[in-house]
Amino acid sequence: MSQTSTQTSQIRPLDRAFFSRDPRRVARELLGKVLVRPTAAQLTARIVEVEAYLGEKDPAAHAAAGNTARTSVLFGPPGHAYVYFIYGNHYCLNVSCEPEGQAGCVLFRALEPLSGLEEMAQARGIEVRGPKDLIKLTSGPGRLCEAFGITRARDNGCDLTSTASSLWIGEDGYRPRAIRTTPRIGITKAADQPLRYLLDANPFVSRKVPVGPGRSLP
Numbered sequence: 001m002s003q004t005s006t007q008t009s010q011i012r013p014l015d016r017a018f019f020s021r022d023p024r025r026v027a028r029e030l031l032g033k034v035l036v037r038p039t040a041a042q043l044t045a046r047i048v049e050v051e052a053y054l055g056e057k058d059p060a061a062h063a064a065a066g067n068t069a070r071t072s073v074l075f076g077p078p079g080h081a082y083v084y085f086i087y088g089n090h091y092c093l094n095v096s097c098e099p100e101g102q103a104g105c106v107l108f109r110a111l112e113p114l115s116g117l118e119e120m121a122q123a124r125g126i127e128v129r130g131p132k133d134l135i136k137l138t139s140g141p142g143r144l145c146e147a148f149g150i151t152r153a154r155d156n157g158c159d160l161t162s163t164a165s166s167l168w169i170g171e172d173g174y175r176p177r178a179i180r181t182t183p184r185i186g187i188t189k190a191a192d193q194p195l196r197y198l199l200d201a202n203p204f205v206s207r208k209v210p211v212g213p214g215r216s217l218p
Helices: 023-030 117-124 131-138 141-148
Strands: 034-037 043-053 081-086 090-096 105-115 168-171 179-182 196-199
Touching (some): 023 043, 043 117, 105 117, 105 141, 117 131, 117 141
Antiparallel strands (some): 034 043, 034 168, 043 105, 043 196, 081 090, 090 105
């Protein structure tokens, strides 16, 4: 587990070039980075689990439907938030990848809370009395969006490379010890592809994997 608090002043925003690459590479390197929501409480959380989606040729990706009003962010400049509503009850956050005109993205599946825990708990409608409650704050794509107040109306298209945005991503020097990969979960198409990436043994991942040595990825 990483530190339980951090200062926003210590976090440097990721540049657009970071996201202008293959989603698989971006996904791996997003692990350990920090999602920031600038509020009075300064919400921050470490990215511990993500999934890569590979654009128009990936049957599980929204981009497979082409460039539509809903998916236009995915075909635009890299480093922008793509937010969608699913199952009629929660939002999911993604970041656009690849150069403009090429669709690709990374889905955020789980975060480890660092600061602003009280505000996150209030947004989630829960009380944090111990470690198990803390895990419930941002372990899962719907939970993390609720904790950060992420909605399509508020955040879709947001520039995640700019500290002037209502939501952005940065790094604070943290380096993962090991990364594990598994097939993507919660989907039916192309579900067998090993495109889910997570910090090995981190308790905040959305679905546990067997304990064992992680596999460092290039």
